[in-house]
Amino acid sequence: MFTQFVSEHKNDLENIALAVRLLGMDAVLKAKSGHVGLPLGGAELGTFLYFAVMNHDAKQPHWIDRDRFVLSAGHGSMLQYALLHLARYDLTKEDLTQFRQLGSKTPGHPEFGHTAGIECTTGPLGQGISNAVGMTIAERMLAARFNDSHHSLIDHRTFVIAGDGCLMEGVSAEACSLAGHLKLNRLIVLYDANNITIDGTIDISFSENVGKRYEAYGWNILNADGNDFISLAQAMDKANHFSNMPNGETGPTLIICKGIPGKGSPKWEGKPKIHGNPMSAEDVIDAKKHLGVSNTEPFYIPHYCIESANKLANICAKKTRSWFETFNKVTSQWEKENPEKYNLWKNLFENNSLKGFQESTLNLAQGKMATRTASGKALCELAAENPALVGGSADLAGSNLTTLPNTTFINAKDFSGRNIHFGVREHGMAAICNGITLHGGLRAFCATFAVFSDYMRPAIRLAALMKIPTLFILTHDSYAVGEDGPTHQPIEHAAALRAIPDLNVYRPADIVETFVAWENAILSENKPTALLLTRQDLEDIDSHLPEQRNKDDIKEGIKKGAYLLKDFSNENQAHKIVLIAAGSEVIIALNTAKLLESKMSETASGEKVKLSVRVVSAQAPQVLVENPVTLNKLVPKEYPIYAIEAGSPQSWGEIVGRNGAIFSMKTFGSSAPASVLAKHFGFTPEAFCSFVLNQMNLR
Ligand SMILES: Cc1ncc(C[n+]2csc(CCOP(=O)(O)OP(=O)(O)O)c2C)c(N)n1
Structure with missing residues (x-):
């Protein structure tokens, strides 16, 4: 089918590839930066996909089955x-002339949400192909929900162009291994095997047989000449055949495309340096003449190239129109005969926002428990209301408490479930989840131990950069992991996650805070969330307060980063201080306040001092510092402020200022029972009390 199409339209495709080369050279030259290697060497790959293979329509860039x-x-x-x-x-064309300039639609690397037609932000090598695995999983999961023997409303492929760099990166190995295991035959990767990276030809560092490696993952391996449309079409016909097979029959396809780097430039063809930006203005003029274009004016495209592009784009758009005709027919039938499917479609694709808790559910959130357990309960409640929620853990489902009830785990043959076994592949998992969320229709969550968030960090960062609401569930959030020791005890992780812009990081202190954090995560439409949760049981904070907290205060608190748990006692003459904490240390702060208020303290000269203590719970200290009004109201500068967190101190400096101090961890943890470690590291009310008194030169 593609071979025939390409034979019929070979001239048009060649004209378009010519235009790609011309625009690529001119834009990079004008920007005086950027990579011209791919527009030259990969012009046929891209042209082939956009104008001969893919079902897409520029006028409907969000069409769900594109x-x-x-x-x-x-x-x-x-x-x-x-x-x-x-x-x-x-x-x-004006946008192209602004390549890499401030505020342009053509930034240095493709950015999701910024430029129409960009499906995900790429640039950190290996992430894109891993996102594509997630998109393919999403497509299969949605197909399982909506397709029947008569109609296939969700029926698309996911195509990737990846270079040597992407396939060297570990994250792609993780994701592609899972793609093979799940036999994601609708994923088709064009591997631009041009033998070069930045430092030279790949033989300096990359000598395995990539095809054999992917074959071992369970992929189909095909070969093509990356600069020859017929050769590409012949390979794509085979890949397409694989992609039409039923679930579970065959794996994804890697087409190894041997291409010539820098093709089109007589001076740079085949040279490793072409990867970057070596072409001078003269080189560009020479290349244009070599390509048969005598008008060398910058950004000039011969009219026949535009005509060819328009002609093939029109053919493409027709497929979209026919999908919408089927869609209208099928959904009006569903509306009458299958309201469940009809409502599910509306729920997944038309209501952008997910649902929070019923008020009554929040009221039931009570009792002593680990916040990971609370998270598991919250997730199940929310999943029942939100069919879009899908996900799983990197082989720690039983510890992270992330398995959804009343549904199955997806497998190569059956994608109707909502749970995913990611295997021990944290980085791949996070990137795959971004892909699922990016696809549309589904919202992905994933989980592991907080200490391994380092393994996921590049993908978490990209979720924040893309402004997509992927959910990262990170349990076992402190030294209180216990016997597993310092390798498994996060120290700097909370601070490091809070340093990522546009990432909501919540470290709840008990069951209610966990529910509220989950609700915020679910309602977030344009920010990912990381939930830091305890392994160990935590007291229900209400049981330590004279009266139950107001849920609205907690809800408001999470938006502003913190809320008031206990105010100063009313005693006149007392010295006022503020204690502030997150997560498992909130209860310590509360009990420390009681200790401090229960006795008279003494200055070095023997003067008696009474302390009056306010306690603030800060699920998100990084949010609190962004809200100066709340910050000043809850933690006014005139009082000494003491923060406590079982982790690195960096999140609290701006809050406590120079008049306060932070009780935190500046060493790695240790292997011992959690209760022993709590005493050893001083995470007890008694130790924190001594710390505060010491800071105030009191006894
Ligand atoms: C994770 C990551 N590491 C390093 C880089 C910097 N970098 C950009 S391109 C590149 C080489 C890529 O080689 P290849 O994929 O073969 O692309 P080609 O040279 O064929 O254009 C590197 C190391 C990056 N973008 N991402």
Whole structure:
């Protein structure tokens, strides 16, 4: 089918590839930076996908059943920008002239949410291809929910262009291994095997047989000449055959495309240096002449190239129209005969926001328990209301408490479940979950021990950068992991996560705070959330207060980062101080306040002093510092402020200022029972009390 199409339209495709090369060279030259290697060497790969293979429509860039395309080799962004422009997406020639300039639609690497037609932000190598695995999983899960023997409303492929760099990265190995295991035959990767990376030819560091490695993952391996449309089409016909097989029959496909780096530039063809930006203005003019274009004016595209692009883009758009005709027919039938499916479709695709808890559920959130247990309960409650929620853990489901009830784990043959076994692949898991969320229709959660968030960090960062609400559940959040020792006890992780812009990081102190954190996470539409949760049981804070907290205060508190748990006692003459804490240390702060208030303290000169203590619970100290009004109200500068957290101190400096101090951890943890470690590291009311008194020169 593709071979026939390409034979019929070979001239048009060649014209478009020519335009891609011209635009790529001009944009990189004008920007004086960027990567011209891919627009030159990969012009045929991109043109082939956008104009001969994919079902997509520039006028409907969010059409749910469009084929997804991921430029995993994001440094070659000008390849994609040129293709989007030629395919008539909302990207003008003027936009291309602004390549890499401030505020342009054509930033250095493709950015999701910024430029029409960009499915995900790429550039950190290996992430894009891993996102694509997630998109393919999402497609299969949605297909299992909506397709029947008569109609396939969800029926698309996910295509990737990846280079040597992407396939060297560990994250791609994790994700592609799972893709093979799940036999994701709708994933088709065009591997631009051009033998070069930045430092030279790949033989300096990369000598395995990539095809054999992917074959071992369970992929189909095909070969093609990356600069020859017919060769590409022949391979794609086979890949397409694989992708049409039923679930569980065959794996994804890797087409190893041997191409010539820098093709089109007589000076740079085949040279490793072409990866970056070596072409001078003269080199560009020479290349244009070599390509048969005598008008060397910057950004000039011959009219025949535009005509070819328009012609093939029109053919493409027709497929979208026919999908909508089927869609209208099928859904009006569902509306009458299958309201469950009809409502599910509406729920997943038309109501953008997910649902929070029923008020009554929040009231039931009571009792002593680990916040991971509270999280498990919250997740189950929310999953019952939100069919979009899907996900799992990196082989720690029993510890992270993330398995959804009343549903199954997906497997190669059956994607109707909502649980996913990611295996021990944290980085791949996080990137895959971003892909699931990016796909649309589903919201992914994933889980592991907090200490291993380091393994997921690049993907968590990208979720924040893309402003997508993927959920990261991170349990076992302190030294209180206990006997497993320092390798498993997070220290700097909370602070490191809080340092990521646009990531909601919540460290709840008990069951109610956990429920409220979960609700916020679910209602977030444009920020990912990381939940830091305890392994150990925590007291229900209400049981330590004279009266129950007001749920609205907690809800408001999470939005502003903190809320008041206990105010100063009314005693006149007392010295006022504020204690502030997050997570498992909140209860310590509360009990410390009681201790401090229960006795008279003494200055060095023997003067008696009475302390009056306010306690603030700060699930998100990084949010609190962004809300100066709340910060000043809850923790006024005029009082000494003492923070406590079983982790690195960095989150609290701005809050306590120079008049306060932070009780934290500056060493790794240790292997021992949690209760022993609590005493050893001083996370007890008695030790914190001594710390505070000491700081105030009191006894
Ligand atoms: C995680 C990560 N590490 C390093 C880089 C910097 N970098 C950008 S492109 C590149 C080489 C990529 O080689 P390849 O994928 O073969 O692309 P080609 O040279 O063929 O364009 C590197 C190391 C990056 N973008 N991401």
